[in-house]
Amino acid sequence: MAAFKTLDNLTDVTGKRVLVRVDLNVPVKDGKVTDATRIERVAPTILELSEKGAKVILLAHFGRPKDGPSPDLSLGLIVPAVEEVLDHAVLFASDCIGAAAADAVAKMNDGDILLLENTRFHKGEEKNDAAFTKALAANGDLYVNDAFSAAHRAHCSTEGLAQLLPAYAGRTMQAELEALEKGLGNPVRPVVAIVGGAKVSTKIDLLMNLVKKVDALVIGGGMANTFLAARGTNVGKSLCEHDLADTAKQIMIEAAASGCAIVLPEDGVIAREFKAGADNEVVAIEAIPADAMVLDVGPKSVEAIKNWIGRATTLVWNGPLGAFEITPFDAATVAAAKYAAECTKAGKLTSVAGGGDTVSALNHAGVADDFTYVSTAGGAFLEWMEGKVLPGVAVLQSGK
DSSP states (O other): OOOOOBGGGOOOOTTOEEEEEOOOOOOEETTEESOOHHHHHHHHHHHHHHHTTOEEEEEOOOSOOSSSOOGGGOGGGTHHHHHHHHTSOOEEESOSSHHHHHHHHHTOOTTOEEEEOOGGGSTTTTTTOHHHHHHHHTTOSEEEEOOGGGTTSOOIIIIIHHHHSOEEEOHHHHHHHHHHIIIIISOOSSEEEEEOSSOSTTSHHHHHHHTTTOSEEEEOHHHHHHHHHHTTOOOTTSOOOGGGHHHHHHHHHHHHHHTOEEEOOSEEEEESSOSTTOOEEEEEGGGOOTTOEEEEEOHHHHHHHHHHHHHOSEEEEESOSSOTTSTTTTHHHHHHHHHHHHHHHTTSOEEEEESHHHHHHHHHHTOGGGSSEEEOOTHHHHHHHTTOOOHHHHHHHHOO
8 A cells, every 4th residue: 555644744733724524424313413433433533633733624524415505414413412522612614615614714723623514515525626625725734534434535525635735644544544454455364355245236346356355255145145046056035136147157257266265155044034033944055945035144154154264364344144133143243243353352363344234233243342443434445345446545645
């Protein structure tokens, strides 16, 4: 990975106006934030800059406004939650450019924290419009990007600003990039990847990239059924993309050519109904009844997966092994996650995981804090795993 500057390269920020791109796109219900995880992730960067005497000016988007400003998508709704997490007063400006922003910035004292209004209230943001970027840059002396989750978008606040101002990675961005470098960029081998979830169609690029980079690829979830069917196994009424059989075969061919082992389920937990507590049984993968569906991988498969994890030095995980949202079809995901956490805590494994369902699954298993790094970035994490260039990262590496 090319080098990028971090807060360690900022020696004196006292009195400097620092534009900090953060991810505050948090869930809100009845006007209150219901999950402050993303705020908690960016708190270290914000507080470090504030404690060093910078004027910290936060830039963020919230939702997908279609026709300009909307009260329901105002970042003003988020201010109380940000103040609570930071334990620090947070000022607010009713726009992110123009007089409202400039006046609010001019009134700041050293160490103050100011949140500017939703950048997506301006159409120029998502177009990476040069004039809008210039208007944002007018309020800052330095730029810090701490929103890896938005780094796959070439927007004014994620990419454009780094072209105009000295640019640095915040602590969350730094941690994410360092973790991903350990996971896939320059990992210590053997490397095992676990990829689950419902559909192959959403992860073709990911799978094609991984088979060229890892030593073993464990495939679980509904997508395993597509690979099993492509191999000639009858998967009954299980979720399966039969039309992607040729794609699955090509992925297996690419894996063989790259020396990557493909690990598919040996047994499965089947049921006739998709509901919690449904009658279920374990069958060999070749013995799935025509009227049943596989909702989790079975105990023999779990032992095989644990064996691969035990042999690995690096683990990359995206997606659950079964329908973890309903019991008892969460058993395989929980067992594998707990074993990976155990290996990580023992210092035997570097474990990097990410993606919405993955984070939920690891939290469900109670082990998210025991992994080396768990990314909350979603789309950006997936695009990184797919081997794509992320504009918000690339500009930091080539930066001003």
